[in-house]
Amino acid sequence: MGNSGDQMILNIPSDLKYLGAVDAAIQDLAREFSFSQDAINDVSTALIEACSNAIEHGNRFARDKRVVVTLRFNSNSFSASVKDEGPGFDFQSAVDGNNTPDPMSERGRGLMIMQAFTDSLNFRYADGGLYVELTKTRGDEGPEEEA
């Protein structure tokens, strides 16, 4: 992941109000590291989705639980992790399963979005919470067609 010093850590409460600040920070940093606007949009969208899930499903909006976002840019990729303090979930079957919900369903599109807008997506339970780790390769713009 390049120089370990080259990372920014954002630590927010479990409140959707803070998502805009996370989004704004990623957007600015991605621009600073010369990512294209398409790639910037992709990483922001995937990361905001991971943070939304961490706040809602992970921490269940608990005031005293935090979400920690780590951003790492290097010469050919962007990688990030989102860590909550929740119980985790059966991500293996969620990822293996069919992530396309009924068209009229109001929920269930988060994993699909994260997969589409990243090049790798990984879940890991550790330190009393779920880590969502995602990577976007530079120059690899646009959402990927689903398999």
Place this chain on the structure above:
Amino acid sequence: MGNSGDQMILNIPSDLKYLGAVDAAIQDLAREFSFSQDAINDVSTALIEACSNAIEHGNRFARDKRVVVTLRFNSNSFSASVKDEGPGFDFQSAVDGNNTPDPMSERGRGLMIMQAFTDSLNFRYADGGLYVELTKTRGDEGPEEEA
């Protein structure tokens, strides 16, 4: 400082490239907490100045030293701290002294800017670094005239 859960922490390397992300995060959060655009500009300007000093004078651009910014919004004020890993400085005489540099001097306007754009500014040396703490009262817009 209100509910201790209501804070956002930004942890960045000693690199000016990250200042834009800090600025963008504060701007968005201040808007989310219904600060006026004038007040948002004031707090961003003061905080970016404190971060610039932390990176340059505090950490001397050392790759392995971090700057930690804590933001707290509540119903009637915004407060923030910026912590570096540097040696600190004789802030008492700096604050007491005349902070207006020669008009043609290229440096020496940071403390002046931080004082002008905040309602309180405090320096404290602890935990192996300098804490700069600043507060902006809501509705108290615009730079203050100097005494």
Place this chain on the structure above:
Amino acid sequence: MKITQREVGNAVILDLNGKLTGGPDADTFRDVFKSLIDQGKKNVVVNLEKVSWINSTGLGILISGYTSVRRAGGDLVVMHASDRIESILYVTKLNLLFKSYEAEEDAVKSFTAAS
């Protein structure tokens, strides 16, 4: 998120401002749609020009609006979506559910054509 309403032809345009993320926004949105349908207004254009971003819960809010106007015999279309939002609609295939227009005129005309 802020919502303001205006009427153009036989359509109601909802100008959204902010981020569409669920939470309190969902209730606001539901109330607006309920009151529109009570007044017999069921052709709705959601103006996304001032929506900086949306997450999947925000998409759910749009779908709930879509569902209620469709049930009442109307339709929902969106306009002025940014590239970022367009690509989310595309990935989730919601572009097949509600049409997306670049011009207000075309968005408003879409209802006339259908009825």
Place this chain on the structure above:
Amino acid sequence: MKITQREVGNAVILDLNGKLTGGPDADTFRDVFKSLIDQGKKNVVVNLEKVSWINSTGLGILISGYTSVRRAGGDLVVMHASDRIESILYVTKLNLLFKSYEAEEDAVKSFTAAS
């Protein structure tokens, strides 16, 4: 930060884009001013329209530009500064050093008036 140059009348306009924060920007700026003065171009308008913010080191960069053109018998003015930047210029009293214009026409005319 990116700098692009263009000439209008007897003035050179520097269109800045980005944040003005010192570091590498200082060197870029100094080089641009050196080359301008070598070419006898000493009336400079710094266009801040696309500068989202500036810190005190960034102010120093502007002052260094100001100092070099003044030494060469020219002047430096700024234009299109945002409210945020205007209030920094005001607080630091740098508004007394370099004039700030809202319109490009007025900025360019300022040199003619002086000479």
